[in-house]
Every structure is written in structure tokens, then in C-alpha cells.
Amino acid sequence: MKESVRFFETHKARERAAIVTLIRSNDEETRARALEHLSELALLADTAGADVLYRLTQERPTPDVALYLGKGKVEELKKHIEMLEIQLVLFDDDLSPVQIRNLEKELGVKILDRSGLILDIFASRARTREAKTQIELAQLEYLLPRLTRAWTHLSKQMGGIGTKGPGETQIETDRRLVKTRISILKEKLAEIERQHRTRREGRSDELTRIALVGYTNVGKSSLLNTIASGVSEVFVENRLFATLDATTRAMALSHGRQALVTDTVGFIRKLPSRLIASFRTTLREVEEADILLHVVDIASPSFEEQIEVVYETLRELDAHLKPTIMVFNKIDALSDDRQQITHELRVQYPHAVFVSAERGIGIEQLKNEIEKVITEASFELTVEIPLAHYEIASRLHDLGEVTERVFTETHVRLRLRVHARNKERVERLLATAA
Ligand SMILES: Nc1nc2c(ncn2[C@@H]2O[C@H](COP(=O)(O)OP(=O)(O)OP(=O)(O)O)[C@@H](O)[C@H]2O)c(=O)[nH]1
Ligand SMILES: [Mg+2]
Numbered sequence: 001m002k003e004s005v006r007f008f009e010t011h012k013a014r015e016r017a018a019i020v021t022l023i024r025s026n027d028e029e030t031r032a033r034a035l036e037h038l039s040e041l042a043l044l045a046d047t048a049g050a051d052v053l054y055r056l057t058q059e060r061p062t063p064d065v066a067l068y069l070g071k072g073k074v075e076e077l078k079k080h081i082e083m084l085e086i087q088l089v090l091f092d093d094d095l096s097p098v099q100i101r102n103l104e105k106e107l108g109v110k111i112l113d114r115s116g117l118i119l120d121i122f123a124s125r126a127r128t129r130e131a132k133t134q135i136e137l138a139q140l141e142y143l144l145p146r147l148t149r150a151w152t153h154l155s156k157q158m159g160g161i162g163t164k165g166p167g168e169t170q171i172e173t174d175r176r177l178v179k180t181r182i183s184i185l186k187e188k189l190a191e192i193e194r195q196h197r198t199r200r201e202g203r204s205d206e207l208t209r210i211a212l213v214g215y216t217n218v219g220k221s222s223l224l225n226t227i228a229s230g231v232s233e234v235f236v237e238n239r240l241f242a243t244l245d246a247t248t249r250a251m252a253l254s255h256g257r258q259a260l261v262t263d264t265v266g267f268i269r270k271l272p273s274r275l276i277a278s279f280r281t282t283l284r285e286v287e288e289a290d291i292l293l294h295v296v297d298i299a300s301p302s303f304e305e306q307i308e309v310v311y312e313t314l315r316e317l318d319a320h321l322k323p324t325i326m327v328f329n330k331i332d333a334l335s336d337d338r339q340q341i342t343h344e345l346r347v348q349y350p351h352a353v354f355v356s357a358e359r360g361i362g363i364e365q366l367k368n369e370i371e372k373v374i375t376e377a378s379f380e381l382t383v384e385i386p387l388a389h390y391e392i393a394s395r396l397h398d399l400g401e402v403t404e405r406v407f408t409e410t411h412v413r414l415r416l417r418v419h420a421r422n423k424e425r426v427e428r429l430l431a432t433a434a
Pocket of ligand 2: 221235236243263264
């Protein structure tokens with residue numbers, strides 16, 4: 001079974017890649033956003049060990065069912081593949097198994113979508129038994145629907161999975177093997193989870209537990225190194241997903257008190273759900289934290305979208321109602337013409353702190369804010385209420401201080417500062433709208 005896993009692992013020599021995306025409508029904003037996402041994909045490609053030699057975009061409201069791109073664009077891509085000796089084409093969207101198969105047949109090179117690429121990176125960066133087990137599970141679940149004749153045949157040509165002969169019987173056998181392996185991995189993870197629980201139960205409950213959350217590469221590990229004492233530094237790198245495991249350090253507070261701070265895996269746009277599911281053991285630290293520090297890279301032009309992605313991922317983890325401190329990092333890297341943004345953000349997030357983990361700026365304020373949340377026992381959270389239940393929003397005003405109110409077509413989103421004694425009432429109230 002190990003064979004099928006190796007297919008996704010990072011290849012030693014750098015590969016030559018093209019990247020592709022659709023621009024769904026012809027307005028400027030859609031175009032700019034699609035190009036930003038494409039740049040992020042290039043960064044992901046670099047992390048995975050590929051050099052991007054060609055970028056292709058097509059303006060098209062929806063993907064072609066069979067080939068994702070239009071026929072003409074596929075031809076254009078093919079020409080460039082030959083000219084530039086490209087070995088790998090990466091798509092920013094998730095492709096269906098059929099699209100992958102057709103594209104491989106048409107172009108004769110490896111095709112990977114965003115999820116496949118993210119899985120590849122996780123696979124090559126996993127170090128601990130836990131991370132390795134989690135990623136193998138996610139990969140096999142990704143692989144299962146793609147285990148078809150064309151896939152096995154092509155992979156045979158390109159090395160990697162299914163080097164045994166193709167043919168229906170073989171595929172059926174492979175499928176069964178994959179399924180068996182999946183259940184073994186799930187059992188293994190359950191066992192790891194049990195060991196974790198025992199360890200967690202053994203630790204003191206008096207210490208406040210804080211988890212760092214945020215988009216990948218925003219500086220969570222750097223911040224942990226700056227705020228927490230520890231002999232060994234946590235690995236920091238200007239690549240995506242430098243951290244895959246949870247690390248916990250003690251942090252000194254005033255009056256000799258301490259808190260425990262955990263750094264963990266970063267989030268990204270379109271993080272495959274199955275990856276989140278299989279990383280639940282690692283992310284348990286987030287689920288069980290008393291306070292979240294939501295770290296944001298203020299110097300990134302897309303930090304607002306990144307905040308949304310993190311918020312959505314926390315929702316998936318059921319951790320979005322936790323007391324959260326917004327931490328805007330990398331203020332040292334903010335260009336002069338964007339300085340005014342901090343003023344706007346101070347209005348939008350009155351309890352946020354602005355820091356530079358690398359230069360040690362704002363760390364005292366951050367510690368003060370953490371102390372405040374612990375001692376005053378009041379905290380901020382973001383809630384989303386369907387407009388149909390708008391009366392809940394008005395009742396929340398009586399339970400806490402509303403610091404922000406944003407309307408979408410279906411929901412109103414509130415940022416609230418609530419006293420701990422009202423926490424349960426807020427939760428009960430929200431449950432009535434769920
Ligand atoms: N200019 C500047 N760069 C920073 C700061 N904090 C971190 N960085 C840089 O940002 C990059 C990512 O830092 P990490 O601490 O690895 O980020 P992370 O959020 O842990 O990233 P992942 O583990 O990959 O999700 C590194 O190149 C850091 O040197 C800061 O305050 N200012
Ligand atoms: Mg990190």
C-alpha cells in the first residue's frame with residue numbers, strides 16, 4: 001500500500017510547472033482576486049518543489065465539464081507544455097476525477113488540483129507519527145474516487161501509484177486495499193487520540209490554554225517564539241505550511257502566573273475538508289483552548305479574505321465562538337501608503353493588538369490584552385445570525401457590547417464583547433437560531 005502514497009510525495013528534483021485558473025466574470029475585482037489566488041498557487045507550487053514557468057487564465061463563468069478549460073485554451077496550454085518542457089499542470093480549482101483523467105490524456109503530463117497539491121505538501125512535511133497518519137488518511141480518501149483504469153494506466157507511465165497492471169480486477173483489488181488501509185489508519189488515529197486525552201486529563205486545569213490560529217505564513221510560530229519561553233525555537237520559514245504539528249510552550253504572565261500557548265497548522269483557502277477532518281487530532285488543541293489568538297498578516301494585500309477563511313475554518317472546527325483576540329502581525333512590513341489601514345482596523349476591531357513578532361513590537365500590549373481577557377473574564381467573539389432570526393441580534397445587545405455589525409444577504413454578523421458570566425446565555429440564545 002505504501003506505493004500509492006509515494007505518488008504524492010515531493011520529488012527530489014525541481015519540476016517544471018504551469019498554473020491555470022478561470023476568471024469567472026469580467027469585472028476588475030473578480031480578475032484581481034483570481035490573479036491573487038493564482039499567485040498563492042504559485043507559492044504553493046514553490047513550496048511543493050516546482051518552478052512555475054507559465055500562467056494561463058481563461059475568462060469563463062463556469063468550467064467545462066470535461067476539460068475544465070475550453071478546447072482552444074487546452075490547445076494553447078499544450079503548445080506551451082511542449083515548448084517549455086512542462087511536466088506538471090496545477091489548477092487553482094478542484095477538478096473532478098473525470099476532468100483530471102481527460103486532461104492527462106489530452107496533455108500527457110501530470111495534472112494536480114489545489115487539494116491534491118496541498119495534500120502533497122502536507123505529505124512531504126509531515127514528521128511525527130500523528131501527522132503522517134493523518135495525511136496518509138486524507139490522501140487515500142482523495143485517491144479512492146480517482147482509482148480508475150485511466151488513472152492507473154497513466155500513473156504507470158509516469159511512475160508512482162498502480163505500477164501493477166491495470167484492468168478492472170486489479171482496480172477492484174486496489175480499491176479494497178485502500179479501503180482496508182483507511183480503516184486501519186482511522187483506528188490508529190483513534191488510538192493516538194486516546195493517548196492525547198489521557199495526557200490532557202493529566203495536566204493542570206488552572207493554566208489558561210491559548211491557541212494560535214491563522215492563515216498560513218502569517219507568523220504564528222514567530223509569535224510563539226517571541227511570547228513564550230523555551231529552550232528550542234519553533235521552526236519558522238517563509239514557505240506555506242512550515243508547521244504541521246502542535247507545539248505547546250509556557251508563557252509568563254504577571255504575578256508569576258503562566259498560560260500555555262499552542263502553535264499549530266495554518267489554514268488556507270480551500271483547505272480540503274477531508275484534511276481538516278483528518279487533522280482533528282492536531283487541531284484538538286484549538287477546539288479545547290480557552291482563548292484563541294487570531295494572527296493576521298496585515299502586510300498581505302488579501303488579509304481581509306484570509307480573516308474570512310480562518311473564520312470559516314474555525315466554524316468547521318466548531319471553535320468560532322471562542323474568546324478571540326485579533327492580532328495584526330508584521331506591522332513593520334506595512335508600506336507607508338497603507339499605514340492608515342491600522343486606524344480603520346482599530347475602529348473595526350477595538351480590542352485588537354498590532355504587533356511585529358519579528359521585531360518584538362506590541363508584545364506587551366498583547367500580554368496585557370491576554371491578561372484582561374483572563375482576569376476580567378470578558379471576551380470577544382464573532383457570531384452570525386440568519387436575518388430570519390434578527391430578533392436574536394437585538395437580544396444580544398443586552399448581553400454584551402456590539403463592536404461591529406456587517407450585513408450579508410442572508411446573515412448579520414456581529415462582533416461582541418461578552419462577560420464570561422453571560423457566555424452560556426449567549427450560547428443558548430444562538431442555539432435557538434441554529
Ligand atoms: N516582516 C515581518 N515578517 C515576519 C514577522 N513575523 C513573521 N514573519 C515572517 O513570516 C514568515 C512566516 O513566519 P512563520 O512564523 O513561519 O509563520 P506561520 O504562521 O507559523 O506559518 P505556517 O506554519 O507555515 O502556517 C517568515 O518568513 C517570518 O520570518 C513580522 O513581524 N514581520
Ligand atoms: Mg508555523
